[in-house]
Amino acid sequence: MxxxxxxxxxxxxxxxxLAAATxxxxxxxxxxxxxxxxxxxxxGAGIQISPNGAAVLAALGLESQAARLxxxxxxxxxxxxxxxxxxxxxxxxxxxxxxxxRAFHRADLVGMLAEAATGAGAQIRLGHTIGPESPIPDDCDxxxxxxxxxxxxxxxxxxxxxxxADEPAFTGNVAWRATVPLESYPAPMFxxxxxxxxxxxxxxxxxxxxxxxxxxxxxxxAVEERRxxxxxxxxxxxxxxxxxxxxxxxxxxxxxxxxxVEIVHAWGLFRHPVPDIWHRGTCVLIGDAVHPxxxxxxxxGNLALEDAWVLSETLAKAPDVETAWxxxxxxxxxxxxxxxxxxxxxARIYHLSPAPLRRALHAAMGLAGRxxxxxxLRRFDWLxxxxxxxxxx
Ligand SMILES: Cc1cc2nc3c(=O)[nH]c(=O)nc-3n(C[C@H](O)[C@H](O)[C@H](O)COP(=O)(O)OP(=O)(O)OC[C@H]3O[C@@H](n4cnc5c(N)ncnc54)[C@H](O)[C@@H]3O)c2cc1C
Numbered sequence: 001m002x003x004x005x006x007x008x009x010x011x012x013x014x015x016x017x018l019a020a021a022t023x024x025x026x027x028x029x030x031x032x033x034x035x036x037x038x039x040x041x042x043x044g045a046g047i048q049i050s051p052n053g054a055a056v057l058a059a060l061g062l063e064s065q066a067a068r069l070x071x072x073x074x075x076x077x078x079x080x081x082x083x084x085x086x087x088x089x090x091x092x093x094x095x096x097x098x099x100x101x102r103a104f105h106r107a108d109l110v111g112m113l114a115e116a117a118t119g120a121g122a123q124i125r126l127g128h129t130i131g132p133e134s135p136i137p138d139d140c141d142x143x144x145x146x147x148x149x150x151x152x153x154x155x156x157x158x159x160x161x162x163x164x165a166d167e168p169a170f171t172g173n174v175a176w177r178a179t180v181p182l183e184s185y186p187a188p189m190f191x192x193x194x195x196x197x198x199x200x201x202x203x204x205x206x207x208x209x210x211x212x213x214x215x216x217x218x219x220x221x222a223v224e225e226r227r228x229x230x231x232x233x234x235x236x237x238x239x240x241x242x243x244x245x246x247x248x249x250x251x252x253x254x255x256x257x258x259x260x261v262e263i264v265h266a267w268g269l270f271r272h273p274v275p276d277i278w279h280r281g282t283c284v285l286i287g288d289a290v291h292p293x294x295x296x297x298x299x300x301g302n303l304a305l306e307d308a309w310v311l312s313e314t315l316a317k318a319p320d321v322e323t324a325w326x327x328x329x330x331x332x333x334x335x336x337x338x339x340x341x342x343x344x345x346x347a348r349i350y351h352l353s354p355a356p357l358r359r360a361l362h363a364a365m366g367l368a369g370r371x372x373x374x375x376x377l378r379r380f381d382w383l384x385x386x387x388x389x390x391x392x393x
Pocket of ligand 1: 034
């Protein structure tokens, strides 16, 4: 289709919406983004962008900004939480990916994408909520629902009783997120040349931390299994004591990591099944709006970036909108479902209980890593080595 004549309405200025707006505006489309928030300020926390997501940032021309704002992660160190014993080291540097594995402050990533979108000519309308009943503007040819897991567009596209209408359900996991100035820790946390992420696995819980902003901040994500989510909304500011109490059974290192936490938010982790069909009429869904995932592969944002690129390409190449949507979903569905399933498996591996089972699993993982150090990462080549842009970055 001729992108120059196309008017695109994007609902949601998150990672998916802003990346799609940039990609489409760069191809010549007239793009308007409606965002419910009055300002683009993501709640302070980190986000890992793996090589598959980095490939999209590079293809959008954002490699130098990403290199400046992101912290390159050279490895992931997996440890047993209660004892602190090392289990496995995933050497990201040695894997030789075409694009780097980085950690960003979410606000920096969203800010970078917003600047790219407006720089490409997209208009971002803040304080614009598209409700389930609001009319879709008739001055646009296509509407892209990038409005996250609580998508209003999804609700209007798939009314109750139709495939795709499942309500998000609580996954039995609560995540606390906090950022702590690294200077709050008495001993240096990262003294080598390369930064790394640390993952502590314990019964029914795990904790991940990594540095952000040129080692100025430590990002902490701590997850605990729970039967139910009692809070009214999806997220609330919590008392740091509740977080520390939940991880009291972990070793000294985890407790030391949590000691200086002063501000923390708790999030219920929700999901709904990935539907077979992501579009209806001139509307299509991308990112968390259609395929929310547990964050245990750190892929939700990466998949959102991939969606944005593939969508812009299929729209540009297909003869009509309906064909574009079908090609888009055909290219994305199996990959997205595989990533979502892999995150679910990680939940079981990270949280394994009781102790003898956990020790046996960790021993097997450690042995596998010693025999063939790159093998555990190679199992994820299908994920990290995929470049949906075909090497445009
Ligand atoms: C604890 C945790 C850790 C995570 N870590 C990682 C990680 O390391 N790496 C990774 O890739 N992913 C990670 N994720 C997942 C990632 O955050 C999400 O997958 C990603 O933010 C999805 O982007 P999105 O643009 O689809 O949706 P969102 O980020 O939810 O953006 C949706 C936007 O739409 C707006 N909006 C919503 N409704 C409306 C409406 N009706 N009208 C107008 N605007 C609306 C919202 O305000 C928002 O700006 C993590 C998630 C969690 C919970």
